[in-house]
Amino acid sequence: MNSKKTFSRNIDELQNIFEFLEMNFQKIPIQQKDQFEMELSVEEIFMNMVRHNSGSSEHIEVTFAGDDKTVVLSLIDTEKVPFDITKTKEVDFEEYFREKKSGGLGIHLVKQFMDSVTFDHQNGVSTIIITKHI
Numbered sequence: 001m002n003s004k005k006t007f008s009r010n011i012d013e014l015q016n017i018f019e020f021l022e023m024n025f026q027k028i029p030i031q032q033k034d035q036f037e038m039e040l041s042v043e044e045i046f047m048n049m050v051r052h053n054s055g056s057s058e059h060i061e062v063t064f065a066g067d068d069k070t071v072v073l074s075l076i077d078t079e080k081v082p083f084d085i086t087k088t089k090e091v092d093f094e095e096y097f098r099e100k101k102s103g104g105l106g107i108h109l110v111k112q113f114m115d116s117v118t119f120d121h122q123n124g125v126s127t128i129i130i131t132k133h134i
């Protein structure tokens with residue numbers, strides 16, 4: 001089962017993204033925990049695209065491919081300067097809490113929740129693909 005939809009570069013689109021995901025999740029057997037982890041991961045990636053690529057006015061495309069074993073979600077964005085989330089360093093929690101940092105844990109959570117996170121950038125288009133075995 002495959003589907004895709006584009007969303008404007010706006011945080012108000014999160015509800016529409018969740019509805020798109022829910023519509024697709026209903027078509028496959030999935031545990032609530034797995035669904036939650038995928039929704040949270042998509043939210044984190046989408047919000048990073050909106051916040052950190054503010055120079056773009058292009059829409060962000062979300063694709064869904066799933067069956068009874070695996071769900072693959074892709075977020076596709078136009079970027080002049082690519083940001084490869086797979087190359088972010090691991091979080092040093094001792095330092096994080098010692099320095100009383102806030103935020104910055106989203107990509108870490110995506111990497112923890114998903115079985116695979118890949119990044120590709122070609123011709124000004126970045127694609128982040130997250131895979132979850134269910």
